[in-house]
Amino acid sequence: MLKGGFKMKRTLINELKENTESNIRGFITKVRDTKYMVFIVVKDTSGHIQVSIEKKDKEELANNALEITTGSVVSFTGTMVKSEYVKDGGKEFLPESLEVLSKAEVSPLEDNSNIDTRMDYRWLDLRDEKNHLIFEIQSYLVESMREFMYQNNFTELHFPKMIAAASESGSEVFEIKYFDRKAYLAQSPQFYKQMAMASGYERVFEVAPAFRAENSNSYRHATEFTSFDFEMSYIDSFKDLMLFEQNLLTYALKKVHEKYGDIIKEVFDTEVIVPTKDFPVIDLEDLYKELNERYGYTIPTEDVGDLNAETEKLAYKYAMEVHNSEFLFITGFSPAKRAFYHMRKNGIPEGYDLIWRGTEITTGAQREHRYDILKEQAKEKGLGKDIEFYLEFFKYGCPPHGGMAIGLDRLTMLLLNLPHLRETQFIYRNPSRLNP
Numbered sequence: 001m002l003k004g005g006f007k008m009k010r011t012l013i014n015e016l017k018e019n020t021e022s023n024i025r026g027f028i029t030k031v032r033d034t035k036y037m038v039f040i041v042v043k044d045t046s047g048h049i050q051v052s053i054e055k056k057d058k059e060e061l062a063n064n065a066l067e068i069t070t071g072s073v074v075s076f077t078g079t080m081v082k083s084e085y086v087k088d089g090g091k092e093f094l095p096e097s098l099e100v101l102s103k104a105e106v107s108p109l110e111d112n113s114n115i116d117t118r119m120d121y122r123w124l125d126l127r128d129e130k131n132h133l134i135f136e137i138q139s140y141l142v143e144s145m146r147e148f149m150y151q152n153n154f155t156e157l158h159f160p161k162m163i164a165a166a167s168e169s170g171s172e173v174f175e176i177k178y179f180d181r182k183a184y185l186a187q188s189p190q191f192y193k194q195m196a197m198a199s200g201y202e203r204v205f206e207v208a209p210a211f212r213a214e215n216s217n218s219y220r221h222a223t224e225f226t227s228f229d230f231e232m233s234y235i236d237s238f239k240d241l242m243l244f245e246q247n248l249l250t251y252a253l254k255k256v257h258e259k260y261g262d263i264i265k266e267v268f269d270t271e272v273i274v275p276t277k278d279f280p281v282i283d284l285e286d287l288y289k290e291l292n293e294r295y296g297y298t299i300p301t302e303d304v305g306d307l308n309a310e311t312e313k314l315a316y317k318y319a320m321e322v323h324n325s326e327f328l329f330i331t332g333f334s335p336a337k338r339a340f341y342h343m344r345k346n347g348i349p350e351g352y353d354l355i356w357r358g359t360e361i362t363t364g365a366q367r368e369h370r371y372d373i374l375k376e377q378a379k380e381k382g383l384g385k386d387i388e389f390y391l392e393f394f395k396y397g398c399p400p401h402g403g404m405a406i407g408l409d410r411l412t413m414l415l416l417n418l419p420h421l422r423e424t425q426f427i428y429r430n431p432s433r434l435n436p
Contacts, residue, residue: 008077014046016080016091024049024093025075025101027127028068038062042074042093043127050086051076051093064098071104071124115420119428122436126426130267134424137260138412142207144255145228148248154203154230157196159189161209165386172213174223185211188405191390193231194341194367197401198393205230207408215431218309219420220359220410224429228411231367231403238343238350238366241402242281242329245354245362249327250275256415270417279327279354280319287311287330290318305334307353307360316358328355340381343368343402350402357414364404371395 008023016022026044040051055062068074078095086092109117109124118125125131149156162183166173174185188210196204210227235241256264257272264272282290284305291297291314299311307315307330319328331352335344342349342365351365368374371394378387412424422428427436 007075010075012046013042013044013049016049016093018080018082021077021079021096023075023077026073028070028072028074028104029127031066031068031070033066038065040065040068042076043129048088049080049091049093050088051078051095053095058095061095061098068100069104069106071107071127072100073102073104075099075101115422119422119433120436122427131423133263133267134412134416134418135426137256137264137416138408138424140259141252141256141412141415142228142408144252145248146205146207147255148251149205149230152203152244154205154232155201157192157201157204157206158208159186159192159206161186161211163191165389174211174213187212188227189229190339190341190405191387191393193229193403194390194398194401195393197231197233197367197369198396198398202233202399203230204232210405217430217432220413222409222421222425222429223431225410225421225425226408227405228408229403229405231401233399233401235366235400235402238331238352238364238402241364241366241404242279242352242354245364245404246275246279246327249356253415264416268416268418272415273326275325275327277325279329280323280325281329281331281352283332284330285332287315287318290322291315294318294321306337307355312355312360313358315355319355326357329353330355338365340377340383341367341374344377356411357417359410359414361411361414362404362406364402366400366402369394369398369400 010025011022013024013026016024024042024044026042028040029043029048030041032039036055038053038055041048042051053062053065076093076095077097078093080091080093082090083092084090107124109121162176162178163186164183166184173187176183176185189206189208193204206229208227209224211224213223214221232244253272254274257274261272264270288299291311295314297310297314300308303311315328315330319325329352333349333351335347335349338349338351342351344350349365351363353360354362368377371391374394375391378391409421409424413421418424
């Protein structure tokens with residue numbers, strides 16, 4: 001039977017029991033030297049506590065503690081006691097011994113460091129409690145979404161990210177060398193989700209990285225991001241997808257609100273609004289008319305048939321004013337602006353975009369599952385040999401199906417009302433950033 005080392009087992013700070021000898025380990029966030037005492041704040045993943053050392057009684061320990069730099073990783077053995085003099089939590093830790101596990105140099109980050117410097121030293125930036133909290137919330141958001149998928153009989157699959165042909169439109173892909181030939185990083189798992197439908201899985205989802213070679217430096221784009229994708233068979237209409245996504249997001253937001261609603265309000269100064277009614281739906285042409293009549297906005301010629309950033313912002317304004325809804329489904333996009341695999345009815349793609357808080361978070365659609373029509377639509381888009389492997393999926397029978405994708409980083413950004421996607425990605429990638 002394996003046994004641990006001889007050191008006392010570590011206790012997380014939020015699990016400390018009063019007057020019980022314990023060992024705590026974590027980062028030093030503050031050292032304060034007074035005439036009679038040395039005070040050190042230690043933080044671990046569960047919280048922080050003040051370590052109090054009396055100079056007179058523990059002179060050597062106090063001197064050693066004063067040599068510790070902020071950011072160092074330490075181990076203290078001692079006892080937690082209640083104290084009315086400690087403002088933060090009313091608890092303090094009285095140590096008997098100290099071990100420096102890793103000594104830190106002076107941090108290059110300051111309170112007013114700009115965002116680029118913060119990204120250069122991202123591992124230090126994430127020690128900040130607010131930044132750390134972002135990913136705790138994001139993790140729970142994903143857990144809640146996964147939970148909903150499992151409850152609805154979805155299978156989580158993992159699709160390849162290195163592919164032999166440029167996916168979807170054939171543009172905006174990263175080309176890589178794959179032994180003696182070219183390969184590409186997948187823009188999405190779209191083709192393989194549909195392959196799963198042809199394989200008889202019926203309901204699948206994936207949470208995984210996606211790659212877009214977009215030369216964009218906007219607040220909401222990244223060259224690598226995390227995508228939440230699903231595909232489901234035997235739908236009767238793309239409206240089935242809209243209803244499913246509405247229920248998915250309502251479920252996840254309710255869970256996040258219950259666990260983190262108060263702290264999100266306190267730390268990020270924003271409310272988690274749980275929808276209580278169906279998301280409103282509007283046709284794109286009707287939206288154009290509403291935005292023109294209400295706000296004097298005319299869509300630029302090059303964007304007709306689609307949305308742009310300004311349209312999305314005004315669509316949110318319209319949804320709030322008319323429907324008191326943070327969400328808005330938009331349908332009726334131009335086939336020229338949609339992927340070749342979207343099913344069409346009377347020439348109009350059977351799909352939608354979903355706007356939340358002024359930003360598009362989803363493109364969803366019923367897929368064309370009939371081989372001859374799909375082949376013709378691909379030809380219309382100028383796609384041939386590169387997608388021959390994909391067309392093979394449909395030669396041998398494939399059920400009617402559809403799906404969608406949500407960018408989790410963007411979803412988190414909107415949930416917490418943050419100004420930029422780089423705040424909600426553990427490591428941010430754009431055209432000019434490839435480190436750390």
